[in-house]
Amino acid sequence: MRRLRGHERVSGLEQLTGYLFVLPTFLILGVFVLFAAVYSLWISLMHYDPFFHTVYPVGLSNYKYVASSRLYWFSMLHALEYTGVVVTIQTFLAFFFAVLFNEKTPVSRFTRAIVFIPAVTSSAVISVLFIWVFSAQGLLNAFLVHLGVHPENWLESTTWAFPAIMGLNIFTTAPYFMIMYLAGLQSIPSSILESAALDGVRNAFQRFRYFYFPMLKFTVFFVVVLGIIGSMQLFDQVFIMTDGGPGNSTYVPLIYIYNQAFVFDNFGAAAAASFILFVIILILTLAQRRLISEVRWA
Amino acid sequence: MSRISPRRVALLALTVSVQLILALIYIIPFYWMVIKSFRFTIFANFPPNLLPTLQTVGNYVYVWHFSAFPHWYLNSTLIALSVTAASVFIGSLSGYAFARLRFRGRDILFYTVLATLMIPFPVVIIAEYILMVDLGWVNTYQAVIVPSTASAVNVFLMRQYFTTIPQEVEDAAKIDGLRPHQIFFRVAAPLAKPAYAASAIYTFIGAWNSFLWPLLVLHSVKMFTLPLAINFFKGANGSQIYWNQMTAAEVLTMIPTIVIYVVFEKYFVKGIALSGSKG
Numbered sequence: 001m002r003r004l005r006g007h008e009r010v011s012g013l014e015q016l017t018g019y020l021f022v023l024p025t026f027l028i029l030g031v032f033v034l035f036a037a038v039y040s041l042w043i044s045l046m047h048y049d050p051f052f053h054t055v056y057p058v059g060l061s062n063y064k065y066v067a068s069s070r071l072y073w074f075s076m077l078h079a080l081e082y083t084g085v086v087v088t089i090q091t092f093l094a095f096f097f098a099v100l101f102n103e104k105t106p107v108s109r110f111t112r113a114i115v116f117i118p119a120v121t122s123s124a125v126i127s128v129l130f131i132w133v134f135s136a137q138g139l140l141n142a143f144l145v146h147l148g149v150h151p152e153n154w155l156e157s158t159t160w161a162f163p164a165i166m167g168l169n170i171f172t173t174a175p176y177f178m179i180m181y182l183a184g185l186q187s188i189p190s191s192i193l194e195s196a197a198l199d200g201v202r203n204a205f206q207r208f209r210y211f212y213f214p215m216l217k218f219t220v221f222f223v224v225v226l227g228i229i230g231s232m233q234l235f236d237q238v239f240i241m242t243d244g245g246p247g248n249s250t251y252v253p254l255i256y257i258y259n260q261a262f263v264f265d266n267f268g269a270a271a272a273a274s275f276i277l278f279v280i281i282l283i284l285t286l287a288q289r290r291l292i293s294e295v296r297w298a
Numbered sequence: 299m300s301r302i303s304p305r306r307v308a309l310l311a312l313t314v315s316v317q318l319i320l321a322l323i324y325i326i327p328f329y330w331m332v333i334k335s336f337r338f339t340i341f342a343n344f345p346p347n348l349l350p351t352l353q354t355v356g357n358y359v360y361v362w363h364f365s366a367f368p369h370w371y372l373n374s375t376l377i378a379l380s381v382t383a384a385s386v387f388i389g390s391l392s393g394y395a396f397a398r399l400r401f402r403g404r405d406i407l408f409y410t411v412l413a414t415l416m417i418p419f420p421v422v423i424i425a426e427y428i429l430m431v432d433l434g435w436v437n438t439y440q441a442v443i444v445p446s447t448a449s450a451v452n453v454f455l456m457r458q459y460f461t462t463i464p465q466e467v468e469d470a471a472k473i474d475g476l477r478p479h480q481i482f483f484r485v486a487a488p489l490a491k492p493a494y495a496a497s498a499i500y501t502f503i504g505a506w507n508s509f510l511w512p513l514l515v516l517h518s519v520k521m522f523t524l525p526l527a528i529n530f531f532k533g534a535n536g537s538q539i540y541w542n543q544m545t546a547a548e549v550l551t552m553i554p555t556i557v558i559y560v561v562f563e564k565y566f567v568k569g570i571a572l573s574g575s576k577g
Binding site: 050 | 310321327431444510525544571
């Protein structure tokens with residue numbers, strides 16, 4: 001940020017241009033994020049039916065309704081379980097991918113490009129494709145029978161449907177976060193790694209501990225936080241592949257919110273449910289910030 | 299240093315093979331999807347036949363001529379291009395203002411933009427949907443386009459890039475008597491092409507693949523975007539999905555983002571590096 005020099009006066013024209021340049025952003029974000037958030041809070045305190053225009057305040061009863069819903073807390077526990085598993089695995093896996101594909105070999109460019117395909121592909125396409133992969137006659141079973149595993153209709157099993165969706169998401173988000181680590185790795189000056197080699201830091205573990213991790217601390221933080229925010233908002237894959245089933249075994253908060261609003265026309269409860277979700281996401285990301293600033297990597 | 303030890307060779311061989319194995323795992327589902335789209339077989343057989351076969355292009359002909367596919371393609375293209383053009387242009391204006399122009403309250407305004415990133419989309423979807431009902435925008439293009447025309451991420455990315463352009467270039471333009479907006483359009487913006495490219499790519503792919511918001515506001519089949527159409531195809535035949543036609547639709551949906559990725563690959567890492575590093 002450039003400091004104002006003492007003798008330099010900012011022209012009115014520059015100020016005006018500045019305001020005009022930021023105006024469109026503020027109009028759009030102001031209406032569709034800031035106002036919408038406040039509006040959402042207001043709706044959560046109402047009985048709200050947008051089609052018959054019946055709106056009247058109901059106090060906290062939407063929150064009471066949601067907070068006493070077993071299905072909602074069940075879906076929240078699912079989301080937390082999902083976040084714990086998926087974020088942990090994808091954070092490490094993405095790191096491994098980045099280090100692996102950062103190594104220049106005759107095939108590194110080509111193989112990295114292939115691994116990145118799921119990250120640029122529509123979640124709808126991926127979900128429909130993986131319905132087949134996980135189906136009784138699918139690719140996963142075709143592979144597993146060679147290992148002697150009994151074929152299973154993965155998405156129709158209350159035990160396996162959710163782990164299957166976790167697996168699919170790790171498969172697609174690991175390459176996405178790999179790019180973030182690659183950007184971080186490429187910003188480490190190679191002279192630092194060379195001097196590390198001269199200092200005798202040769203084994204891989206020490207290289208991670210003393211060089212990669214301290215240099216990439218913020219990238220790790222971003223990957224974890226974005227991972228948590230994304231995981232808690234899981235929707236597309238569940239909606240397309242299982243719609244919360246079988247027997248609610250893949251029910252997550254966004255499916256609950258969607259159903260309350262667009263199946264039961266219960267917009268007030270949906271808004272309340274989304275606010276509770278917001279608070280939980282906020283707590284998780286803030287806790288993360290504390291955690292990471294207290295950890296000393298080196 | 300250039301001495302080639304057996305250990306180095308072994309390490310290289312190991313790296314190459316792990317890279318190849320991972321690429322193989324990642325390509326197989328997509329490879330299967332493509333070969334399936336060129337087959338007659340309607341139902342899945344087990345074990346799946348993974349040999350490359352070209353039996354028919356009929357699935358593509360069917361999808362293109364006997365469904366609203368061309369229309370969906372047009373919807374997706376129109377929406378993704380409008381969102382990209384607007385969001386990148388608006389993002390660059392604001393990014394430039396936050397990086398270079400001096401006006402009262404600039405820092406507070408900038409942090410407000412960043413703060414909007416803390417509000418997850420689910421918090422606002424209900425209100426945003428009701429807003430669309432109030433505006434009478436449900437089932438229109440603008441319902442999908444307008445809320446996405448400003449993106450805090452794009453503002454941030456462009457600002458980061460403009461701060462890296464040497465100030466001297468713009469000072470020279472100022473001495474030549476150019477006004478602030480002329481400096482932006484004639485000097486700064488042309489220098490920021492890589493940042494424009496990176497944010498355009500990410501915005502386009504995001505808009506093309508977006509699912510939840512279009513699902514809420516686009517109700518009639520004619521208005522669908524491609525991801526909605528894919529989901530619609532899945533339900534259309536009940537439990538008996540015509541996998542081969544389905545896969546043709548999937549391949550057609552994937553092509554634009556894959557082409558963009560292959561052509562602009564170098565900007566992918568650059569875009570992240572811009573938005574991730576240096577606060």
